[in-house]
Amino acid sequence: MHEQLPFMLALVAAIVLIEMLAKKLRIAYPVLLVVAGLLISLVPGLPKVQIDPNMIFFIFLPPLLFDASWSISFKEMKKWWRIIGSFAFLVVLFSALAVAVVANYYIPGFTLALGFLLGGIVSPPDAVSTGAITQFVKIPKSTSAILEGESLLNDASSLIIFRFALVAVGTGQFVFQTAMLEFSWMIIGGIGIGLLFGWLFMKAHKLLPTDAPSDIVFTLIEPYFLYWIAEHLHSSGVLAVVAGGLLLSNRRLSFLTSASRIMGYSFWEAMIFILNGIVFMLIGLELPEIVAGLRSNGIPLREAILYGVVVTAVLILVRMISSYIAMLATILFRPNVAPGGGNRRRMWKMPLLMGWTGMRGVVSLAAALSIPVTLNGAPFPHRNLILFITFMVILLTLLIQGLTLPYFIRRINITSYSRELQEEEAKLKVKGLLVVETVRLLKEMQQQDAYKNNFYLQRIVEQWEHKISQPENLKMDHSTKEAYLELLEKQRLFLLELGSNDPEIHDDIIRWQAFQIDLEEERIRLI
Known part of the structure; x- marks a missing residue:
């Protein structure tokens, strides 16, 4: 531990410096962090960074989801709930299904269960990457609310798919009735637990003689507790954190003092930045070790790269198709809310933008690293290949979509036909x-x-x-x-x-x- 401490401190310092460089170059910092992590991992003699797969979800996901739920506009979520729901659930399911079918057909030895496992891992786009990229260009509040709302809910839907696929891989069977009952409990139980304990935390803030530091400590404990209690009761910890976070966020003016809000904003901004930075740096740092695992399994690197490119192409294509289907459905059933301001040419550019915002990141990495090393006493089938494909998807979407998204936004000029008031x-x-x-x-x-x-x-x-x-x-x-x-x-x-x-x-x-x-x-x- 003491030997790795200087290296970890140096990584944190590197994250801060890279973020400064990214602002100067007007490039999203996740892109530079991934590349920097990959370059640092090539330096000989550095200690290997390893994280317990069983703890990866619990360390990173709760605070990241909790912070995201405090940042989003609940009013905008209610306004655009149809399109948010379709992207967060239907598009994720469609993406996971497409990846499962392609992987089963194209990758030797890949069963449908393993394909769904991979699909559940790589299906959710990452809000952090999109937010970091769109800060350099103006987009309407409605578009950002859709992207943020989708990212909150698609994490839950993708991880539910991941969990069921993991069970199917382990048992070799999938009972539909049992799965539907468990699926329903995960959703209803997760939301219910989040709302109940979120309300109790809110009462604790009001009734206890807290000050700003103690309020901040409470808000740090809350996401971890919500996630732990929901997972302990076999429901969705992600939905519990999101539901509790949205409740507390919507009532923040009633139970937090102005000092707590001012100090809490700075604290959470710094903490989330460091957590995101570490995760994106890990993406690059872990890649050489995954490549070594591939070689030990006898899988050629060129072949594994090809699999990663194919899966990435499938995900981009599925999201594009889904975006245009969603636009067509909006025109047919809700034409009054279709964007475009009467300009059909511009209107049909909107799905292109939505389809191109599918950068993968934190959740996909956390899910991939949480795959157990062994299954029933034997090595988990194709674990290293699944990890490598996941890293390839994250890397390719960040580099290709991440670097070109600002260009697409400027090209489409989305703000010119937005019906919203300018800021x-x-x-x-x-x-x-x-x-x-x-x-x-x-x-x-x-x-x-x-x-x-x-x-x-x-x-x-x-x-x-x-x-x-x-x-x-x-x-x-x-x-x-x-x-x-x-x-x-x-x-x-x-x-x-x-x-x-x-x-x-x-x-x-x-x-x-x-x-x-x-x-x-x-x-x-x-x-």
Whole structure:
């Protein structure tokens, strides 16, 4: 452990530096991390990074899913539930079936059960990769909500397929009635457990005298507990985490303080970044070891690469076909919500974009690594080949689709025919409505005996009424923002000098005032 600690710390530092480089090059950091991991693994003398397959799900999946459920818009999920559901369940099932049939026909010794196992592993697209790539280009909120909602639910559907296929490989049989009962319990039980314990956690936040650090610790415990209790009861831990996360996310303003939300956002952003970075780095680091396993099994590398290319092509083709089928169904049954703004040529480009957002990543890697090494005392059949194909699918989709997706988004110019308010317009609308409501509330307070003839309250009313009379002041132009940020930086320098030169002022006071400046800077940057 002590021997590997410097190497692990160096990996974390490398992840941070690679993310900086990715921003500078305007490339999604998962792409560079995979390549970097592969290059690092070729360096002789470095220790091998090995993770217990039985722990891979429990370490990485719960916090990643929990964070994703806190980030997504529940309102947008409800609005686009049909297309999210079709991509998260039907497309995943269709993809797994297609991979199973092709693998059974094309790969020697591959049974349908092994094919479904492989299909369940590689069928779910990765939200982290898509989110990292789309941050460099603008896409409508509806499109991002569909992609995020799909990624939350398709993880559950693919892992359910994976679990049943694993049982079928081990027992050599598949009982439909038993499978349907177990499938129903996994879905209903997972959602029910997530909602029940999510509600209990919410009550605990409200009733216990928590502060910001303890709230953050609770939110760190919650996804692991939800996942563990659901899996212990043989239901879906993924759905439990997603359901509990969506409930808590939707009620966050009612049980978390502003300090907990501010500190929690920074904590979770850093933690999820490190977890994602480690996983994508592992993809590259593990590849040479998988190749060595292939050679020990007598499978030529060229042949294994060909299998990976074929499976990747099948997944891309299936997703493309499914996207166009979904668009056709929308036009036939729900034409009022079909994108395109009346431009049919643009409308038919939308499925191309949806079909090209199928990068694989964290969940596929976790599922592949969790395959047991032995089965009934014998080596698990084709384990190394399944791992290699999975790595090939992740690598190819990240490099090919990941590097070209921004080009496709710009080429399609999806925002030009979106019916949504542009982000700046929406922000100004919300600010304007909030100002009007604030003035109404302040005047209502002035009528109360406790606040009558309160000079300071009257000053606040006048300030907010001024915002109504001059709505252009709600938006700060770039030069004004830069000047104000420069002023805040000079205030920090003054505080540092004051703390050094005035012995009567304690450092805690200086830090408190500096924190106020930090909050103000964050507020200005979001205007």
